[in-house]
């Protein structure tokens with residue numbers, strides 16, 4: 001799913017109005033109807049108090065139009081207009097008049113107004129600001145937002161949590177609504193997935209308001225959200241008349257005394273992702289544990305007992321995954337540098353190998369084309385330097401990727417794979433995956449995919465997806481706390497099978513045609 005900018009969404013809006021020959025008010029009505037249907041199908045007329053806080057732009061217009069539908073269906077509503085500006089939009093005003101025609105009189109809130117009482121069990125509809133936010137809300141609006149939070153009532157945001165910018169991080173967190181659920185029009189927004197801004201979004205769901213499909217199809221975006229639909233076309237089926245050589249040979253280089261497990265995890269992950277052959281290159285102390293723990297792998301031992309000292313081998317792997325459990329001994333750093341000097345094989349770089357690169361930036365010039373780097377936040381900081389916020393981080397990551405022609409897999413709750421100018425935001429995964437060895441598994445999976453012939457970028461995007469999906473399937477049995485990296489490996493097979501499985505629970509027809517859920 002593409003992640004559009006605010007400008008692109010406004011352009012889609014315009015194009016829809018022109019091509020479908022409708023008014024902007026009709027488009028707002030579609031939006032309001034969709035939200036109403038969503039609420040109504042869940043609440044079934046329940047007499048819970050619904051407080052609608054509406055701005056004076058089109059987001060507020062959506063809220064006011066929704067209020068009319070709720071009123072017509074007998075819901076218990078209170079409507080407030082948050083008068084933060086005199087510039088009321090045309091469609092807001094049209095809908096305000098319609099609401100008054102239904103004898104609903106909103107309360108107008110301004111600086112100094114007493115804020116309404118809200119019960120814990122009430123519902124708040126947040127329609128104060130949408131994608132049009134372009135400056136920090138006034139202090140009194142921030143105080144209103146705080147008042148909403150203090151109530152502890154459930155907050156349903158229309159399109160965006162109010163106060164969230166589309167392209168930057170808010171300076172003051174008091175000026176952003178912490179939403180329990182966001183109903184976003186047509187497309188989710190990039191800010192839902194970034195660590196600095198995603199914290200304001202509990203759950204989200206997209207409502208289809210019929211924006212011009214041609215515009216949406218043909219417009220290029222800088223970011224894409226990756227789910228099953230996006231990775232299915234990437235999958236390459238196995239051939240009947242094939243053999244293990246067809247699926248490549250991965251070499252996993254890593255491990256040190258006390259950290260051999262990391263290399264075992266990566267090797268096993270390369271195998272379960274489908275690599276035909278896997279060889280591990282480890283210090284001597286890793287030889288026996290490796291052969292015992294993973295009989296499917298071949299092992300080459302360094303001459304040194306406790307850490308790698310000389311990375312040379314006779315085999316010809318078609319991809320190398322390096323860094324897991326490697327350590328940063330002087331001898332190892334030298335061995336790694338010498339290795340890079342001569343290596344032309346595609347490479348996936350993780351953990352200590354990244355730390356060595358950060359300390360010896362000249363080595364970056366030695367990387368083969370489209371090397372895959374898989375840093376967690378601290379490793380990323382060592383590589384690209386400190387960043388101001390998530391947007392600054394992404395800018396720096398993009399320029400790093402361009403400078404060194406590498407794929408960066410920026411690990412996080414929503415891992416973002418960046419190559420050149422484009423970012424691929426992974427939608428799945430869960431907090432249980434923040435566990436020792438989870439990153440080693442990812443390195444192995446990406447390595448194993450490259451071994452099978454997937455291009456480095458595709459292997460990264462697909463690998464991150466499969467890893468996340470395996471983790472999601474795993475927690476069905478383990479829960480978050482008890483998920484360990486080996487269980488992610490154990491569920492890789494199910495992640496593959498799941499690619500072709502139809503969802504178990506049938507989605508009600510009405511919901512299916514209107515929305516796509518965030519937790520799919």
Ligand SMILES: NC(=O)C1=CN([C@@H]2O[C@H](COP(=O)(O)OP(=O)(O)OC[C@H]3O[C@@H](n4cnc5c(N)ncnc54)[C@H](OP(=O)(O)O)[C@@H]3O)[C@@H](O)[C@H]2O)[C@@H](O)CC1
Pocket residue numbers: 009010012013027028031055056057058059060061062084085087089128129130131132133134135136137138158159160185211
């Ligand atoms: N996408 C679609 O196709 C559809 C979109 N729809 C809906 O429209 C929403 C976007 O509406 P919108 O453009 O009117 O902007 P919105 O967020 O309501 O803000 C209003 C105005 O406030 C102002 N302003 C900004 N910051 C401010 C601040 N801190 N303090 C005070 N004022 C501030 C700024 O105006 P300015 O004062 O800068 O001229 C801004 O224009 C979108 O999120 C969705 O809900 C649907 O109706 C159906 C179809």
Ligand SMILES: [K+]
Pocket residue numbers: 059126127128129130157158159160161162
């Ligand atoms: K909103």
